[in-house]
Amino acid sequence: MSSNDTIDLRNFINQAKENASKNGEVVGIASRITPISYGKENNEIKAEIPFEVYLNKKFLIGSYIGISLPFSKSLILGRIINVERSDILAISKIPALTPTEDISSLTTPLSLTIELLSEEINGEVVPPSSPIDPQSPIFIPNKDFIIRMLGLPKEGVEIGNIMEGYKELDIRLKLTDEILRHHILIVGTTGAGKTNLLKVIMRNSNIPLIVFDIQGDYVKPAAELGYNIIVPITSDYSKSEINDIIANYLKRSNISNKVDKIVGPMVFLDGEKKFKINLIGFKLVKTYGLIAEVSPFFSSQGAAFFKMLTSNCEGTIDLWEKNCERNLKSLPLHQTTKDNIIRSVVLLRETGVIDTYIKEGKTDLYLDEPQYNDIISGKTIVDLRFVLEKGVSAATMSAFIIAERIFELVDSRYKNEGKETPFLMIFDEAHEYFPQSGRGDEGKEALEKLINRIMRLGRVRGIGTILATHRPTDLNDLILTLANTKIALRADEDALMKIGMDKYTNLLQSSPAGYGIIRTFSLKVHDLEFRSLKFAENSERKDST
Missing domain, CATH: 3.40.50.300 (P-loop containing nucleotide triphosphate hydrolases)
Structure with missing residues (x-):
C-alpha cells in the first residue's frame, strides 16, 4: 500500500471521528478482533472500549451507543446488550499455573455487544443496512442524536x-x-x-376523551381536574332523592366539593375546580335498537325481532310484556327465538339501567342520556360503579350504548360534513x-x-x-x-x-x-x-x- 493510500484511509477515519464528535463523545472503536458480521438473522456487533475510558464512563446494559462509519459516512444508533471483561491471560490464552494476583493484567479493554437499532443515511433514518467497518469510532450519543435516531416526535x-x-x-x-x-x-x-x-x-x-371507569379509579382525579362525570343510575335507587344520591356519591368518591346547584339530573359543584355530575339512564323507546345490538342476551334473530316488536309498541321496559308480547305470539317464529326474546327482556329489566327514575321532591324524574355534543368537545368520566352492582353486563351495556352514540355523532359529522372528530x-x-x-x-x-x-x-x-x-x-x-x-x-x-x-x-x-x-x-x-x-x-x- 502506498503512503497516499494510507493518508486517504486516515482521512476517512478522521472524518468519521469528526461526525461522531458532533453527535456525542468518542469512547472506542468497532472490534478489530472479532469479524463484524450482521444481517437479517443477527443485528449485533462487537466493540472495544479502552481500559482508561472504561474507568471513567459507565457502560450499562441497555445504554444507547453511536457508531460512525468511515466509508459509508453514515451514523448508527445501537444499544448495549452485553458487556465482557477479560484478564490478559484469557485474551492471550496463556494458562495460569497458580491462581496468583496480578493487578497489571486487569488493564484490558471492555468488550461490548451492541444491538443495532437505526441508521441515518443522507439525513434519513432507516433500519441499519450499511457494512460496519472495523475501527469505526464508537461514541456515547448526546440527547439530540438519540431523539433523532429513535424518531421521537416533538408533539x-x-x-x-x-x-x-x-x-x-x-x-x-x-x-x-x-x-x-x-x-x-x-x-x-x-x-x-x-x-x-x-x-x-x-x-x-x-x-377530548371519555374514560369508562368500572372501579372508580378516575373519579376523584377527574373532579380535581374539573372534568365532567357521568353516572348511570339503576332502578335500585328509584326511591332515593337526588340530594341523597349525590351526598352518598361524593362521600363514596372522597370528593369534598360543595354542591352549587342542581338542575334536573345535573349537579354543578364548586371547589378548586368546578365540575358537573350528570345522573343518566336509558329509555327503552330511544335505545331499543342499540340495546338489541350491544346487550349480551339476544341471539341474532332475537335481536332483529325484538327491535321490530318494540318499534310497534309503546311503554317502559316494565310494560313490555303487556304492550309487546302479544305481537310476538302472532309471529311465525321458532319457539327458541320467542323464548330468547322473552328471556332477554327479563334479563334487560334485571340490569336496572332501562327506564330508570329517581325522586325529585314528590316527582319521579326519569333519567335520560347525556348531551353527546358536550362529551365530544371535552373530557368525561363515565362512572360505572352503580350499574356494576347489577352485574358486569349492566356496566358494559351502559358503556356500549354511550360509545355507540358517540360513534353515531362522529359518523354523522364525517358523512355530512367530511369532518373528522x-x-x-x-x-x-x-x-x-x-x-x-x-x-x-x-x-x-x-x-x-x-x-x-x-x-x-x-x-x-x-x-x-x-x-x-x-x-x-x-x-x-x-x-x-x-x-x-x-x-x-x-x-x-x-x-x-x-x-x-x-x-x-x-x-x-x-x-x-x-x-x-x-x-x-x-x-x-x-x-x-x-x-x-x-x-x-x-x-x-x-x-x-
Missing part, C-alpha cells in the same frame, strides 16, 4: 421518559395523534402502573368489555361487529381507543389485531406472549411500577424502554425535550 401526549436499562434519561416519550388513532393496548399486572399511565394520558391529552375512548379492565368468550358464537359476532365499528371505522373518523388489561389472554383477539401500538408493563410470561413480547419476560417481571416497553409502527425503533410519569406530578411542568 404529542407526554407519557414518560426514555430509559437506558434502569437509568431514566431526560428525554420525553410522546404519543402522537397518529399513534392514538391507530389504537393502543396496555398490558400489565396489578400494581404495574396501568391506571397511573391512563391517568397521565387523561391529564396530558389535548384531544379527534376523540379518545379509554377502557380500563378491557377484558370485561371485550371478552374472548362467554357470549356464545352469536354474541361474539355481535361484539366483534361493535369492535369493528369503534376501532376500524372510528379510526377513519378520528376516534382512537386505549385499552388496558392484566388479562390479555381473556381479551378478544380482534382487539389485539387492531391495536397497532402495544405497551407492556410488569406482567407474567403468558400475558406477554399473547402480545408477542415474551422476550421481555425476565426484564419486566422484576421491573418497578411504570417501567415498560412500547412497541409501535410510528417510531424508527419499534421497541423502546420507558418509565411513565407519575400522575401526582405537577401538570404544568417544563417540557424536557
